[in-house]
Amino acid sequence: MEHLPLDARNVLEALRTASRQASGEGPRTWIPSTSFDALLEEADVSPVALNDHLTWLHANCELAQALAPPEGSGAKAWCKRLIHRAVLAVLAPYLVKVQDCIAVSVRAIDTVARRVDEQAATQLRALGAMRSDLIDFAAHLEERPEE
Amino acid sequence: MSRIVLVTARWGASHGESGAIARLLAGAVSQRCEVGVVSLCTPGPSRVPGPATKTRRDGVFLVHEIAAAAAMPVRAGLARAALSLGGEDRLPEVAGARLVELMGGRASGVVELIASLRPDSVLLVGPETWWLPEALGLSVSGARLASVPLIGDDALADLVQLSPLYGGVDAVGVVSEAERRRVTRRPETVIGPARSRPTELMELDVAFAVNRPAANQLMVGMAQFDRFVVLLTGFPDGSPGAVRSPGHDYVGAGLGPVAVAEVAHGHWSVSDKTQLREVPVRPSRPNLWKLLAHAELCLDLRPQGILGRETLESLLLGTPVVVPEGTVAHEHAERSNGGLWYSDYREMFDAGKAILDSPLLRATLSTQGSEWATMRHGDQERFAAQVARLSLG
Numbered sequence: 001m002e003h004l005p006l007d008a009r010n011v012l013e014a015l016r017t018a019s020r021q022a023s024g025e026g027p028r029t030w031i032p033s034t035s036f037d038a039l040l041e042e043a044d045v046s047p048v049a050l051n052d053h054l055t056w057l058h059a060n061c062e063l064a065q066a067l068a069p070p071e072g073s074g075a076k077a078w079c080k081r082l083i084h085r086a087v088l089a090v091l092a093p094y095l096v097k098v099q100d101c102i103a104v105s106v107r108a109i110d111t112v113a114r115r116v117d118e119q120a121a122t123q124l125r126a127l128g129a130m131r132s133d134l135i136d137f138a139a140h141l142e143e144r145p146e147e
Numbered sequence: 148m149s150r151i152v153l154v155t156a157r158w159g160a161s162h163g164e165s166g167a168i169a170r171l172l173a174g175a176v177s178q179r180c181e182v183g184v185v186s187l188c189t190p191g192p193s194r195v196p197g198p199a200t201k202t203r204r205d206g207v208f209l210v211h212e213i214a215a216a217a218a219m220p221v222r223a224g225l226a227r228a229a230l231s232l233g234g235e236d237r238l239p240e241v242a243g244a245r246l247v248e249l250m251g252g253r254a255s256g257v258v259e260l261i262a263s264l265r266p267d268s269v270l271l272v273g274p275e276t277w278w279l280p281e282a283l284g285l286s287v288s289g290a291r292l293a294s295v296p297l298i299g300d301d302a303l304a305d306l307v308q309l310s311p312l313y314g315g316v317d318a319v320g321v322v323s324e325a326e327r328r329r330v331t332r333r334p335e336t337v338i339g340p341a342r343s344r345p346t347e348l349m350e351l352d353v354a355f356a357v358n359r360p361a362a363n364q365l366m367v368g369m370a371q372f373d374r375f376v377v378l379l380t381g382f383p384d385g386s387p388g389a390v391r392s393p394g395h396d397y398v399g400a401g402l403g404p405v406a407v408a409e410v411a412h413g414h415w416s417v418s419d420k421t422q423l424r425e426v427p428v429r430p431s432r433p434n435l436w437k438l439l440a441h442a443e444l445c446l447d448l449r450p451q452g453i454l455g456r457e458t459l460e461s462l463l464l465g466t467p468v469v470v471p472e473g474t475v476a477h478e479h480a481e482r483s484n485g486g487l488w489y490s491d492y493r494e495m496f497d498a499g500k501a502i503l504d505s506p507l508l509r510a511t512l513s514t515q516g517s518e519w520a521t522m523r524h525g526d527q528e529r530f531a532a533q534v535a536r537l538s539l540g
Contacts, residue, residue, distance in 0.1 A: 006511045006512070006515065008480065009481065011487060011501065012488065015501055
């Protein structure tokens with residue numbers, strides 16, 4: 001293979017460098033549940049994964065940008081940046097923790113939503129099978145010769 | 148034909164990884180010599196004392212079981228913590244006379260039993276045999292004395308009571324670099340001056356047989372899971388009582404759309420990426436090979452071990468590993484360039500995702516790991532020769 005040899009230590013060092021650039025202690029990676037069973041497309045109630053509030057939470061739960069220093073020029077902007085720096089010097093650990101808590105909560109809600117959708121799909125499938133059995137049974141009764 | 152007596156308190160499947168190593172050592176040397184096993188049996192949970200000595204056949208080995216003192220795990224744990232915190236100058240105070248028995252394994256009649264077997268060599272396996280080099284001194288004076296302490300990176304190895312295992316024998320066999328460092332930590336007091344000739348230190352490349360044709364068959368029912376990772380949360384010894392760990396759900400969610408096959412003592416199961424469907428797996432070594440051979444990677448959550456057997460098997464089967472930093476498994480991953488390691492759970496997810504997301508990285512680690520493991524731990528002839536040389540000189 002052309003890419004051999006590869007030093008695992010270099011790979012790890014690259015991963016650790018990337019990790020140092022990220023803030024907070026919560027899990028860095030998470031894949032929101034975007035898919036659900038095709039059966040749920042025809043269900044009376046829409047999948048929880050498509051809930052507007054959940055979608056909004058996923059789109060807005062990343063708050064790192066909200067902690068960026070205020071932009072602009074002039075004395076007023078300079079004062080704002082000074083206050084921003086002073087506040088962050090004291091509250092940064094707390095704010096980062098709050099960000100992590102919010103992110104983890106959103107992921108927990110996402111997991112619950114995914115499981116609810118799975119349960120709904122299982123129930124729909126069971127109902128479909130039962131309805132199919134009943135239709136077969138009714139057809140069988142109709143076709144049975146009169147005694 | 149030379150006769151070797153292997154003495155250990157870790158004979159049998161219930162002793163986990165060290166029990167497996169004791170059996171591998173006996174198996175390796177049995178190709179060239181006649182092997183007798185003296186098993187120092189500590190009382191079980193029922194505490195009902197059995198007969199003092201019993202002889203039975205276990206496969207090709209004749210095992211002489213003899214009742215021995217049980218270890219005191221609480222006291223040993225306290226000693227371990229004290230040794231980890233204190234410096235070397237504090238060792239004599241920490242390792243007081245009351246700690247002599249903390250390892251267990253002491254039994255009356257063992258020396259006479261070993262002498263009656265008229266061995267050419269006595270191989271002491273496990274830290275419980277620390278008292279035997281002195282006790283055997285005159286009784287088997289003509290026989291070669293060798294030890295395989297199996298202490299890994301355990302702080303208890305620094306106890307002066309254990310030093311006969313490293314300095315009071317003709318040869319010491321270590322199974323990992325961490326163990327070698329621990330054994331040679333105080334060379335002027337541990338290795339050498341206790342005997343007339345210096346103790347020889349040998350690193351053993353423990354070799355495994357991995358049944359590749361069996362491993363290459365996909366386990367029945369596994370096709371539905373597509374990509375999956377193997378999660379090791381306990382030694383795969385099949386001991387009952389273990390349940391699915393919280394790490395199973397956490398890893399499944401954190402690594403993204405991938406199924407998880409968890410191996411936790413006696414509870415083995417595979418769950419799909421939604422973690423709703425769960426299929427049980429019968430605990431057995433061939434089934435572990437089948438899981439490892441088809442997994443994307445092997446994620447080890449276990450603490451320090453003695454050998455890291457599952458890591459080696461994973462590398463032999465060409466599956467990259469992600470292991471805890473500072474363990475023997477980490478040693479294998481770094482030496483082979485066949486896996487990555489982590490110091491906290493965030494790094495664990497990063498390393499796992501890096502391998503899952505990059506087929507090139509996975510293929511490279513797989514090739515390098517497999518080549519190294521096959522060269523270093525796939526040669527059973529060399530392992531047998533090493534054990535024979537350790538035992539017979």
